[in-house]
Amino acid sequence: MAESAAGPVDLVILGGGSGGYAAALRAAELGLSVVLVEKDKLGGTCLHRGCIPTKALLHSAEIVDNIHESETFGILSTFNGIDMTKVNQYKDGVIGGLFKGLTGLIKARGIEVVAGEGKLVSPTAVAVDGRVIEGRHVILATGSYSRSLPGLELDHERVITSEDALGLDRVPSSVVVLGGGVIGCEFASVWRSYGADVTIVEALPHLVPLEDESSSKLLERGFRRRGIKFKLKTRFAGVKTTDHGVTVSLEDGSTLDAELLLVAVGRGPVSEGLGYDEVGVAMERGFVLVDRNLRTNIPTISAIGDLRPGLQLAHVGFGEGIFVAEQLAGLNPVPIDYDNVPRVTYCSPEVASVGLTEAVAKERFGADAVTKVTYNLAGNGKSQILKTSGAVTVIALKGQDGPVVGVHMVGDRVGELIAEAQLITNWEAVPNDVAQLIHPHPTMSEALGEAHLALAGKPLHLHD
Known part of the structure; x- marks a missing residue:
């Protein structure tokens, strides 16, 4: 009993x-x-x-x-x-x-x-x-x-999950990463820094597909610079293990050979x-x-x-x-x-966001009601000191009282800026409210201030 x-x-x-x-x-x-x-x-x-x-x-x-x-x-x-x-x-x-x-x-x-x-x-x-x-x-x-995919068996040696990847006792020579979301991009970033040859396979049109398209494109540009390869709009077809690793087959008829296949298709x-x-x-x-x-x-x-x-x-x-x-x-x-929960992908460069993407904002409020400004980090002194590139994109509703509804950032360490952005979107601040705040110089946080200055109609160091 x-x-x-x-x-x-x-x-x-x-x-x-x-x-x-x-x-x-x-x-x-x-x-x-x-x-x-x-x-x-x-x-x-x-x-x-x-x-x-x-x-x-x-x-x-x-x-x-x-x-x-x-x-x-x-x-x-x-x-x-x-x-x-x-x-x-x-x-x-x-x-x-x-x-x-x-x-x-x-x-x-x-x-x-x-x-x-x-x-x-x-x-x-x-x-x-x-x-x-x-x-x-x-x-x-x-x-x-x-998760895995139907018919894709994990052997936890050659075909692995993120949990398996955390326990590796070596740096793999090459990896195919199945899935270009947060987990896939973070491990791709680590392994590339360690010297591995990395290819990401993503079925959707962009990496980190839940992010604003502008952020995805900047991340893709950053990954190209780093030598991280990726195949977008490409579906997985199958995998065979070999004496030396795996051969991954894709629906476009191509194959990829690597030491490991990381399955990062969600949880x-x-x-x-x-x-x-x-x-x-x-x-x-x-x-x-x-x-x-x-x-x-x-x-x-x-x-x-x-x-x-x-x-x-x-x-x-x-x-x-x-x-x-x-x-x-x-x-x-x-x-x-x-909607206003902050999100960060901690690869290099980092991707951070809060609020609505431009596409969702236009769908919700109408295309004519939405405006945005993108501030290139080339104009930010601290970013130049750190040798990082990227941008801050702020999305707002038009009009003097139109609130900020989304903030999207790409660049090293931008995850540390997302808390201020969360306050802006959660408190429905209008660009002019934020433009009045003085950010310390030189810091990356100035990029948020600069973007809001531009939306308020008084840009300072804005680069097109």
Whole structure:
């Protein structure tokens, strides 16, 4: 007979990734009793197999690039190669430090963590290894996994996922990257910096296809300069493993030979076999459906993070976890505005954006209602010092009171500028409001100010 907890807690959370642990921390802070169920390690994909380790590799790749380019800055240096054992030690050290800090926070706030694979068994209960944990509310936060394509088998040696790529003990000589989205572009960037021959295959017309077309084109230009090859509007047909690697067949009849094939075609929800169907949770293609308050069709169950349809970003999970916790504590939080969630692709050059693309803005408001300005980083002093190129594009509605509805940036380190851009779009600032703000000189943040100066009709260092 299953063992039951002494009494219901306020909140049971199934999954200890970004969304789940954020919900747990905020709920405990607000005085709710919380049980957090996690089958692996707290922190989930982002901390252990996603955001953090990939950005550590990208930073090491940036150092490689800096060494190669150091003579440009008057610094003579010698590059002696890459020690992947030490790179991985650095990466794992970052993960370990953050994991230790997270577990300390969870413990300090009195959150009970139950290790094991949980399963939803009723609208208010999760079972773990024979124990049934009752809660007044349940949050589903079981995250996502690396998808493949129908008929494309992963052997995790020659045909690999991003998780496999993070554990490589060598720099591959050549890689075909299937998928030109965020994950594909980030790994392509790392491997090219490390010296690999890289080709991206993308079925859609542009890399990072969810971004504004202007950003995609600038990224493609930057990748060409770096020697990263890509085939757009090209579909995958098949792959054969060989003694030396893989031969990838494409629908246009061409083939590509490489040491590895990285499959980066997106992430699917982890929902199968977890009791969601049996309890009656509404789903579509494996994703759990929710309303604007992140409630499922069952009032006592919410779903957050990669499990529900929409943006699959760790910081979205953080925001959703906090939102649901505050709701359950009786507060009245503002629902998340997904249009104005910042997005960053951390390749070189970086791509950062918030708000609407030009195409979506025109579709929503009408082509005649939309205006934009693109500020080339060639006019920005700090960008010239850093030897980076790119642009800032600001999209607004026409008229003196027309708000800014989108900001799109390409260039090294532009991800650090996106927080200001988020304030601009979220607060519906008009260009003249931002144009009055004085940005420090010389900084890359001036590029945002310059673009808004131009939209306000008083351009300063604008280059066509």
